[in-house]
Amino acid sequence: MPAAGIVLIATVVLIVLVLVFYLVSTILALRKIATGLNDTIAAVGEIIEKTEPVGGVVTAINEQLDAAVDALEGLLVKKAGLVDAVGLVDGLYPGAAAHGLRNFEQSGDITPPRIGEVYTKGTLTLARLGREAPIAALSPNGPALRNTTYGSGAARELYPEIRQTRPERMPRSPVIGTDAPVQYEPTDEPGVRRRMPANGQPTTERTPSADAGTV
Amino acid sequence: MTLWWIGDLVLLLVVAPVVVILLHGVLKEARGIVPSIEQIRGAARAGSKDLDAVPLLLTTQDQVTQTVAGVADYGKSLDVILDDA
Numbered sequence: 528m529p530a531a532g533i534v535l536i537a538t539v540v541l542i543v544l545v546l547v548f549y550l551v552s553t554i555l556a557l558r559k560i561a562t563g564l565n566d567t568i569a570a571v572g573e574i575i576e577k578t579e580p581v582g583g584v585v586t587a588i589n590e591q592l593d594a595a596v597d598a599l600e601g602l603l604v605k606k607a608g609l610v611d612a613v614g615l616v617d618g619l620y621p622g623a624a625a626h627g628l629r630n631f632e633q634s635g636d637i638t639p640p641r642i643g644e645v646y647t648k649g650t651l652t653l654a655r656l657g658r659e660a661p662i663a664a665l666s667p668n669g670p671a672l673r674n675t676t677y678g679s680g681a682a683r684e685l686y687p688e689i690r691q692t693r694p695e696r697m698p699r700s701p702v703i704g705t706d707a708p709v710q711y712e713p714t715d716e717p718g719v720r721r722r723m724p725a726n727g728q729p730t731t732e733r734t735p736s737a738d739a740g741t742v
Numbered sequence: 743m744t745l746w747w748i749g750d751l752v753l754l755l756v757v758a759p760v761v762v763i764l765l766h767g768v769l770k771e772a773r774g775i776v777p778s779i780e781q782i783r784g785a786a787r788a789g790s791k792d793l794d795a796v797p798l799l800l801t802t803q804d805q806v807t808q809t810v811a812g813v814a815d816y817g818k819s820l821d822v823i824l825d826d827a
Contacts, residue, residue, distance in 0.1 A: 531749075542757065545762055549768070553772050556769065556773045559776045560776060560779050563783045566783045566787070570783065574786065574789050580796070580800075584799045588802065588803050588806050592810070595809075595810045598817055599817060602817050605821070
């Protein structure tokens with residue numbers, strides 16, 4: 528065989544080896560890609576499956592919230608009037624009046640009145656419902672809802688029974704100091720007296736709590 | 743014989759380098775895709791895991807329904823006890 532033929536064969540073999548090396552490497556890389564894509568497709572399938580009910584649920588939630596907003600907005604306008612409603616909204620959220628109320632298109636053109644932290648009209652109305660508010664007696668729309676004469680009884684009922692019955696004498700608070708009727712000496716250890724008080728027994732007017740410890 | 747040598751030279755100096763260059767380019771691009779695929783797989787898995795909380799939306803829907811019903815009741819009460827403007 529001539530030398531040229533040997534060189535030709537060697538060259539072809541070399542090219543084939545190079546082809547094999549690169550093609551095998553490419554195949555391995557493509558296998559990694561295919562595996563990764565399979566995992567990705569599986570994960571994307573899970574995402575699609577999990578997000579399937581989201582649209583309906585979110586739509587239902589938005590519909591319910593829209594209905595609530597509509598109702599509250601309508602109630603606010605009904606009770607405060609459109610102008611005051613815009614002013615109240617703008618007082619809570621400065622600049623919100625420019626957008627107006629959602630269901631009242633003309634509300635965007637209203638110049639919001641300056642309503643401070645206390646809404647007088649609302650205060651008076653709510654005071655009518657209050658138990659202890661003195662302003663309740665001056666409600667402009669009808670009589671006060673609370674009993675203005677015996678209104679404190681409701682608050683007194685919150686205290687223990689002994690104060691509600693208004694007893695003739697209530698236990699006195701303990702008297703302390705150098706001129707107290709009962710003098711105690713400091714103890715050496717908590718709960719143990721050196722001796723009983725020098726000037727007699729405690730009176731019945733004193734509360735048990737005054738005699739229980741040292742003063 | 744001279745043609746044989748010319749053919750050998752063409753194979754060695756032209757065909758073989760072209761083959762190597764082309765295959766190297768293909769392999770380089772294929773390997774360049776692998777990290778991107780790994781990142782996409784990680785992101786998809788993380789996204790799927792994040793969506794495990796989606797069923798809680800049903801609880802949220804129930805809560806919103808109850809809350810809106812409560813607000814409606816309050817609104818009805820306020821409508822009764824407060825005077826209109």
